[in-house]
Amino acid sequence: MAEGESSVAEQEPSVAEPRTIDHYLHTDRFPHIWCPGCGLGTVTAAFLRAALELGLEKDRTVVVAGIGCSSRAVGYLDFGTVHSIHGRALAFATGIKMAHPEFTVIVLTGDGDGAAIGGNHLIHACRRNLDITTILFNNNTYGMTGGQASPQTGMGGYATTAPFGFDEPSFDLCRLAEAAGATYVARGTSYGVRQLQKLIRDGITHPGFSFIEAVTQCPTEYGKRNPPKGPVQMLENLKEKAISRKKAEGMTPEELEGRIVTGLLHRDESVPELTASYARMLERIRKSADE
Amino acid sequence: MELWYTHLMRETIDQDSLLVQGNRACALGALDAGVRFFAGYPITPSSEIMEVMARELPAVGGVFMQMEDEIASICACIGASLTGEISMTATSGPGFSLMQEAIGYAIMAEAPTVIVNVMRMGPSTGRPTTPSQGDVMQARWGTHGDHPAIVLAASNVADMYRLTIAAVRFAQRFRMPVIVLADEIVGHMRESFSPEIAGRYRLTSGDFDFTETYIHPEMVREVHPPHELGTLIHPHVTGLIHDETGFPTNDPKKSEQFLRELHDKVVHHRGELCLYDVKNVGKGRVAVVAYGSCARSARAALKLAEQEGIPVEVLHLYTLFPLPVEIIQELARRVEFILIPELNLGQYAREVRRLAENWTTVVSMGRIDGNLITPRDIVDRLAELVGKYESA
């Protein structure tokens, strides 16, 4: 989908039924910009079902995105939504959360948005342990700009900017997030939607920085150049490659080569959350001023 | 002015004569103006602003964040601003360059915030502790696309205080980022100062009381209503061209209308936005137009020139953009030439020239060796020019 394109609302707004995800959608903004077979809508829906489960309030929830096909999700969500600039969603979200700790703050980002241009903000957000939930849609490419290589394209992957095969390794984004200090780290796929929903739900309730990598398919740009072709095949491929953390535990790195380890990968509730420790500091200052 | 008082108590020896640094005065102005969110990244010669904010903001229940870079700093400020918080950041050239994309976002999304740029010599690392006014055009045109800009320039410690207050108020009222330019001299200089001193500086443009603290914005027609996240409206904020609903549009008519509105809200309020002071109105055959630390030299040069038989009019600009078109054109009709001393190669002189050239000659006096332009330098140049124009 070309950058700058947007859907024009010409459809009749559908009647929102409180117990479906339509409750959280600007259905009048449909049709959405995503290609047929794209996994971004699936991941977004998993997030919205998690939101329904938790009963997130529209007025108390702010969803911030960067730039990319994945980040376009915010244009359809009926929360306070910020479609920010490329790579900086977490920096915007940091300002929002610090100014209003009572808001539930969610960040939607892509692998280019979150791990390339926004990589520095990602590691610092992990380190700060602010209570923000980040969902990174990993489709292994720059979808919006037409299939260029992303840090997650992987060795040997093809992209318009890697016509002879990409020769750089990728990040293990979850290990990166954990090492940087995220206190909740999980991975799911657009095939395992129930698991993904649960991981997102638990990430939102986790009091600290939650990082959820959602591995998903971009049939148009990545799938065009890399096997297997076609959305169904790509989803099947995700299913075959996915392996739960439990199962993966006893396996060697060689055996895990090319597999996608899913599930809750790391959780630590002992680290203080930033808005809470900031509030305690304010309290200390107030007390010493009173004395 | 209660806040002001508490902030200074800690270091007050004699309350009537305080020696305050320019950067510090800027931070105090911000606090008095209601800034309650500051995010920044250290850079000479602006760091003292963030250091004061780090100390003082928590005491008033505000948020101070040291971010990982200047991009994150301004983005955090915009994020806080979108929730209705009054935010500010401060930096110098290299950091200001990093902020440009987000400044454009704040213009597009109509998110008020204040960016203080204590200019250093550039390009690149340049000379960090050397004064310069090299970022004037970057402040006007640094971000991409056709966009409006509000840019103020501080010439002394009192200005750092009051123009920061003005910047906050303009930002809130016009719902856009406002840039305050200072140079290293102004940022690092210490002068005796109090809010009363700040109030004593009268402007010819007169309708702005700097001792007044922040007033909630009254909405004018051209200014879009604020989008406060976390309200019952649950708005959508985007850097894409959007219509009045806040959602993106590709409609050519609506796109143009939106972009024009962004400009119009500034241009239509030029009278309110253009802060300036004229000395010797109508008494000089020649004029000096100056801003920042050079304006100080220009004011001093006025007396010196008079003693030497050159009556001169001085236009001291506190607002560089929007351009004070009418003020400059009126001046141009009165004088034989306009001299513009600035610590760059004539960035603002070029702007004045295109406004004034139908009526008068505009002479640029640029200096880029890192030294000041002194009152003597200005008078000498005036004498040269007067000689030249009289013999011609």
Ligand SMILES: Cc1ncc(C[n+]2csc(CCOP(=O)(O)OP(=O)(O)O)c2C)c(N)n1
């Ligand atoms: C500063 C900047 N650089 C480049 C771009 C162009 N751009 C838009 S989206 C994008 C990549 C998005 O990739 P990703 O985050 O993986 O999202 P996807 O489209 O694949 O969902 C790029 C490079 C931009 N908008 N801003």
Ligand code: SF4
């Ligand atoms: S280009 Fe790829 S990521 Fe973007 S909408 Fe199409 S399928 Fe989805």
